[in-house]
Amino acid sequence: MTAANPASSRPAINKPAYAMFTISTALLLTVFPWYLFNYDVSASAWVAGVALLYACGLSITGGYHRLWAHRAYQAHWSLKAFYLLFGAMAFQNSVLVWASTHRIHHANVDDVDHDPYSINRGLWYAHIGWMLRDYPSARTDYSNARDLLDDRLVMFQHNYCLPLALFMNIGFPLLLGWAMGDVTGYLMVAGLLRLVVNHHVTFLINSLAHYWGRRPYTIENTARDNDLLAFLTYGEGYHNYHHLFQWDYRNGVRWWQYDPTKWLIASLSWVGITRELRRVPEFRIQRAMLQRQFDQVRERLTGCNNEGRVAVLQQRFEHELETFKATVNAWSHLQSQRIEAARDKLADQWQHSDMRQQLLVLEDRLREQRQRMQPLHWQTA
Ligand SMILES: [Zn+2]
Ligand SMILES: [Zn+2]
Incomplete structure (x- = not known):
């Protein structure tokens, strides 16, 4: 073989x-x-x-x-x-x-x-x-x-x-x-x-x-x-x-x-x-960079001897990281809420706008005209 x-x-x-x-x-x-x-x-x-x-x-x-x-x-x-x-x-x-x-x-x-x-x-x-x-x-x-x-x-x-x-x-x-x-x-x-x-x-x-x-x-x-x-x-x-x-x-x-x-x-x-x-939206770029910087700090702290002071620092760092993530998430949530509110406001404005009313009137007139034209069309045919 x-x-x-x-x-x-x-x-x-x-x-x-x-x-x-x-x-x-x-x-x-x-x-x-x-x-x-x-x-x-x-x-x-x-x-x-x-x-x-x-x-x-x-x-x-x-x-x-x-x-x-x-x-x-x-x-x-x-x-x-x-x-x-x-x-x-x-x-x-x-x-x-x-x-x-x-x-x-x-x-x-x-x-x-x-x-x-x-x-x-x-x-x-x-x-x-x-x-x-x-x-x-x-x-x-x-x-x-x-x-x-x-x-x-x-x-x-x-x-x-x-x-x-x-x-x-x-x-x-x-x-x-x-x-x-x-x-x-x-x-x-x-x-x-x-x-x-x-x-x-x-x-x-x-x-x-x-x-x-x-x-x-x-x-x-x-x-x-x-x-x-x-x-x-x-x-x-x-x-x-x-x-x-x-x-x-x-x-x-x-x-x-x-x-x-x-x-x-x-x-x-x-x-x-x-x-x-x-x-890409700027906040996503910033988030990626900050996350990367936090990761680097974490790596450095992990590399140190796990003595008392380092352990305290590490604990504080983890706390800061969690706070940062929570702030970013809250901010993202706020942004999407703002977008939804703006969309609702636009829809509401459209519902009550003059242009919509005028369009509805025009639509009614058009329908009336069509109804009037139908018999005439039938007679000429
Ligand atoms: Zn490519
Ligand atoms: Zn490549």
Whole structure:
């Protein structure tokens, strides 16, 4: 009897993904420096490279992630079309596959067997390793993304994802370069360099944002808040907040936190391109932070020797925590009572309002008119 070979149970190599990452990385490490050393790249190619980096990056964070994976707001079809085009250029599969896989990540975060990019399988695996092997359930079962299956724009991108991605990564920089008189420079900077940076910036969210940083809102999972990562990832580095309040269109919830994705979504709402922006009420955010601080104090007290003074402090702390919870609950109850009272008042005002009376009169008149018209109608028929 031979022992089972663990390697045989591993999923097969995902050849297209393997080829894409290998070729793009190899070209960036060899041809790109050789080209920079021997030729000049025009300034406009660098500008286009940065502009496209942001267009693609924001299409992933604002579109793939916050719009489609989390439904944190609604968007006009023109913005959706932009996201779909430049999201394809970021070469991270279709919205359908991306969002479905991401929803599995949120539902099973840190689970070694069910989180598709669980950090508990190591940094390399969470960053890129998970894509190098086939992950069948995430690519064929879209039962957690039925809303996306019904979206015609999303399904168009899914069905034509590869040609769209190839055109946007090769054809588009080529056309831009041809128009600006620097074809190879555009292919090198706006095509190749931009693509590899786009990839690793997004992958940092799955790896480092679950590994390095602070946890001000929850320790239920490994997600972290990290200002440097937020700067690199268009605001997605506030991942601890995001994992607790995933349907909020903001990740950097404070006004001073660097979250250009949030700024984009909010500013587009002023001109009606985005709407129904979802926010977590401030008191729930504060409650989560306070609860976390109480938990930290409790941990520290538990770590001390259980001498008389520590025991007294611990008792006092538990009392304060209970008082705090009771106050928050009473406040929440009061808020809901206020909302109910306001609703009742509105209903009452409506019952006795002039407009309602006028509507009732109009309704009566209309009924009378109809009754008068009926015989006339019968005679002419
Ligand atoms: Zn995560
Ligand atoms: Zn998410």
